[in-house]
Amino acid sequence: MQKFNPVQMVLAFILMVLQFTQIQGGALQLDNSNFDNIIGNNELVFINFYADWCRFSNILAPTWDEAADKIKEEFPDEGRVVIGKVDCDAQSSIASRFHITKYPTLKLLHNGQASKREYRGQRSADAFANFIKEQLTDPxxxxxxxxxxxxxxxxxxxxxxxxxxxxxxxxxxxxxxxxxxxxxxxxxxxxxxxxxxxxxxxxxxxxxxxxxxxxxxxxxxxxxxxxxxxxxxxxxxIPLVREITFQNAEELTEEGLPFLILFHNPEDTESIKKFTALVQQELADQKQNVNFLTADGVQFAHPLHHLGKSKKDLPLIAIDSFRHMYLFPDYSQAYVPGKLKAFLADLYSGKLHREFHYGPDPETTEEPAQIEDRSGDVNQAPKERPTTPPESTFKKLAPSKNRYTLLERDEL
Missing domain, CATH: 3.40.30.10 (Glutaredoxin)
Incomplete structure (x- = not known):
């Protein structure tokens, strides 16, 4: 009678699982046990970060598996490309590591490094396969x-x-x-x-x-x-000053940094050169805190309208904090040393928001201004009624709720 060998049984079970996985095909399930090994040993790893309870994740799932089979068939060489998927509920540490705030999120990793641009093309198996072909073209x-x-x-x-x-x-x-x-x-x-x-x-x-x-x-x-x-x-x-367009606005908003934007006429290249030089000379140390951008003021007429401006007022400089927009008050003063840096500092300190609501901060500690009413009594001047700064328009170019299930910050 043949003796029971537990090691052989375990090996046979593993082989059976691998064969079953091969037969089933589809995207590779990634978790803490294999994630770093996979992304570190493959030229491209295309990942679907999903949640089982998310309707949009469930719609995408069969298409993603179909794309994985197409790509596997076309690029079978080991170490070339892997199409993977991560269950963000089960693998919350991986989801947090990649700052996943919506489902499904598709991220492409090159040699273990996440591309700053998310995939935004058509969500079909053929489109995914063509995207990978383009990515594998010799750069x-x-x-x-x-x-x-x-x-x-x-x-x-x-x-x-x-x-x-x-x-x-x-x-x-x-x-x-x-x-x-x-x-x-x-x-x-x-x-x-x-x-x-x-x-x-x-x-x-x-x-x-x-x-x-x-x-x-x-x-x-x-x-x-x-x-x-x-x-x-x-x-x-990656230049310090970039151009924002309708094509890249969504990915720029996802970087989560306020925008310092030069709005200019399309033919006005001189103001772009001046703005770029100013940022490089005075504000380069702020690149971790803000995105420096130029924008065609004709294409982006809508945010100008919110600021009470139009094409005839160009060029202009403004900050979009994704909550409100703040106009630099006098464009001609932007190139006075320290002025634009102070404008940024006022954003960080909350001064811009405060002054939009309650008027300029007092420069001194003098007594409040007094006025004399018709009866001859002297009264303190009443506070101005709070105003509302223009709302951010660029936050509306962030990911669409019709394509994703969006998470609150404390949900993941």
């Missing part, structure tokens, strides 16, 4: 001759690498960074004899080039450190 364009470097478009922000060949480890790091930042920069790479004059033999070089600038900003850190190269490239590829 690095090969330099065929040096003239290509000289003819980079003025509007392009470009990271250029010079390597002996594609096998050197420095190129592998360069390519990983390119995958993460391809939406923000273009990446060019030259190899061997084509770029021999651009770097010493056997030594790889990475540099940043902004438009038609003749000066290259060369990377001087450890070229074999992914983290160092990634931080350096991110600082250059």
């Amino acid at each position: 690095v364009k090969k330099i065929e001759n040096l003239d290509e470097i000289q003819n980079i478009e003025e509007t392009k922000r470009t990271v250029i690498g010079y390597f002996e060949n594609t096998e050197v480890p420095e190129y592998g790091i360069f390519r990983k960074v390119a995958i993460n930042l391809k939406d923000d920069c273009q990446f060019l790479a030259g190899f061997g004899e084509t770029v021999r004059s651009m770097h010493p033999p056997g030594e790889s070089i990475i540099a940043f080039k902004a438009g038609m600038s003749k000066e290259d900003d060369a990377f001087t850190g450890d070229i074999n450190s992914f983290d160092e190269v990634s931080i350096w490239a991110t600082e250059r590829c």
Whole structure:
């Protein structure tokens, strides 16, 4: 009689589960036991953060599994792409880690790093599959001759690498960074004899080039450190001052930072240059606290209307706190050193909100102003009736309630 072997039984059970999972197909269920291993060992991981009780999650679920099977069939190579799903009720620590505030949320991770842009395309299996195909397109364009470097478009922000060949480890790091930042920069790479004059033999070089600038900003850190190269490239590829459009407004609102916005005429490039220079010179240390943006004042006429302004008043500068909008009172004073920084400080301190309601803060501790009534009695001047600052208009461009189940802050 054959002896019972518990180890063999356990192995057989695991094999059966794996075979069943393969047969069933669909998205890979991610949890605390496999999450970090999966995102750390795959080029792309596309994740559906869902809740079983959410109606929109349940609508998406079969489509998501269908997309996972399509993508698995087209990209079967291990380490390339995984379509996963996270039950946020069961895996609350993972949900908190990725700041999930609505269901379902679709996030794309490149080499373990979450893309700042959520997927916002059509929610069909074919659309998801096409999106992944686009993401897996090689983000690095090969330099065929040096003239290509000289003819980079003025509007392009470009990271250029010079390597002996594609096998050197420095190129592998360069390519990983390119995958993460391809939406923000273009990446060019030259190899061997084509770029021999651009770097010493056997030594790889990475540099940043902004438009038609003749000066290259060369990377001087450890070229074999992914983290160092990634931080350096991110600082250059994602500008301090960005343009807000109807296409990117939703993702910008999701960053959760107030907007400091220059509204300008479409043809007015000079005010954009001045505003950008001012932010870089005086406000760069505030980039963790506020988004610096420019906006076409014709396209965004609605927020101007809320401020009591129109196209003829451009350019203007305003803050949208996602609660209210505050207009910088005199645009000509914005470029006086310290004025715009003080405007931001007044937002953080609550002064802007307070003054919109009750008028300017008293500059001194003098007695309240007095008035004489018709009877000859002297009375204190009554407080002004509180006013209401214009409501935020950009918060209305945040995620639609018709696409998601939104959570209150204390629900997750």
